Amino acid sequence: MNQNPARQLAEKRAFLKDHVRQEVDFSRTAQHRGLPAPPLQKPCPPETVRLPLPDGAAALARLGSMSVGEAIRRRESVRGYTSAALSLDELAALLWATQGVREVLSPSCALRTVPSAGARHAFETYLAVSRVAGLPPGLYRYLPFDGQLAQLAVDSRIGSKAALACLGQQFVAAAAVTFFWTALPARMEWRYGLAAHKVIALDAGHVCQNLYLACTALAAGTCAIAAYDQDACDRLLGVDGGEEFTIYAAPVGKC
Numbered sequence: 001m002n003q004n005p006a007r008q009l010a011e012k013r014a015f016l017k018d019h020v021r022q023e024v025d026f027s028r029t030a031q032h033r034g035l036p037a038p039p040l041q042k043p044c045p046p047e048t049v050r051l052p053l054p055d056g057a058a059a060l061a062r063l064g065s066m067s068v069g070e071a072i073r074r075r076e077s078v079r080g081y082t083s084a085a086l087s088l089d090e091l092a093a094l095l096w097a098t099q100g101v102r103e104v105l106s107p108s109c110a111l112r113t114v115p116s117a118g119a120r121h122a123f124e125t126y127l128a129v130s131r132v133a134g135l136p137p138g139l140y141r142y143l144p145f146d147g148q149l150a151q152l153a154v155d156s157r158i159g160s161k162a163a164l165a166c167l168g169q170q171f172v173a174a175a176a177v178t179f180f181w182t183a184l185p186a187r188m189e190w191r192y193g194l195a196a197h198k199v200i201a202l203d204a205g206h207v208c209q210n211l212y213l214a215c216t217a218l219a220a221g222t223c224a225i226a227a228y229d230q231d232a233c234d235r236l237l238g239v240d241g242g243e244e245f246t247i248y249a250a251p252v253g254k255c
């Protein structure tokens with residue numbers, strides 16, 4: 001069924017411009033109805049191996065001596081990486097810069113290193129690790145409230161699988177690690193109802209920008225990726241594609 005292209009464009013434009021305040025009945029949101037907020041972090045399956053991470057804030061302070069101004073000036077998309085591994089300190093610093101917890105305000109609200117509409121932080125971070133010192137290659141999930149990684153799968157071919165899921169963009173296969181962010185819309189919908197979806201997309205940009213800046217400060221490089229196969233990424237990460245789905249990706253490697 002082919003829709004009129006002009007109408008399709010109009011629908012997409014509406015996503016971009018509407019919904020944030022005017023048309024949403026906030027009296028119907030889950031928060032307003034007194035329902036509990038969804039958990040701030042996805043639970044870790046009990047049989048999963050948990051690996052402690054170095055303190056990301058301390059690691060970034062120790063490793064990154066570049067000024068913010070210089071990092072902003074030098075930031076660029078990097079699609080060529082050396083074969084060097086990232087250290088665990090470097091990975092912890094990048095995770096902290098992108099989704100680290102700054103302050104827990106209550107069981108249902110925490111502030112992080114990036115802003116988020118209503119401090120809802122509707123993302124989880126998955127890592128396709130190929131070369132990080134001390135970590136077997138495979139799939140991991142960041143547990144920001146525990147300072148740990150959940151090891152979801154050991155897989156020596158994770159880099160090429162990530163590249164395939166990113167529509168064959170080969171520089172992904174050469175990365176030391178690829179960050180995949182998933183959205184869990186219920187976290188944002190709890191507060192904003194139908195206004196949630198635009199701000200989730202806006203929030204994703206902050207996360208990736210912090211990755212760019214932290215990479216620049218650590219002599220590493222990254223490149224935002226929105227051209228990916230939705231189903232293939234969701235399968236790779238083991239998420240259901242409904243309650244949780246891939247929203248953004250970014251390979252990282254040393255330059």
Ligand SMILES: Cc1cc2nc3c(=O)[nH]c(=O)nc-3n(C[C@H](O)[C@H](O)[C@H](O)COP(=O)(O)O)c2cc1C
Nearest residue numbers: 075076077078079166169208223224225226227228
């Ligand atoms: C939302 C978004 C999606 C992007 N998707 C891709 C992508 O799938 N593949 C790619 O090679 N670059 C991608 N890029 C990187 C852009 O091509 C890059 O930012 C642009 O060319 C400007 O270059 P600069 O980042 O070095 O300033 C994306 C950037 C953004 C912000």
